[in-house]
Amino acid sequence: MLKTGPGWERAYEPLEFAQKHGLTLKQAETVIHTNGPSKYKCDLAAPIFLKALKDLAKNRENRSPG
Known part of the structure; x- marks a missing residue:
């Protein structure tokens, strides 16, 4: 990752x-x-990111085969 x-x-x-x-x-x-x-923005984004991952996993579990 470039940090410039x-x-x-x-x-x-x-x-x-x-x-x-x-x-x-x-x-x-x-x-x-x-x-x-921005550490502030990253700290705000982390729980949202984790929730999105959790929701995605839940949606994949609930998806019917086919």
Whole structure:
């Protein structure tokens, strides 16, 4: 992930962010990349991301075969 431009020097390290929010490293990188360097925005996005993953898994379980 390229960390260039304003604000990236204060961005979360993916491992720190992953541990804080119970994400995998890949998931943490996705949230950080999508929301930019703002720790505030990333902290807001993490629970929404986790809920979306949970909803997706639930929808896949409920999908009828065919």
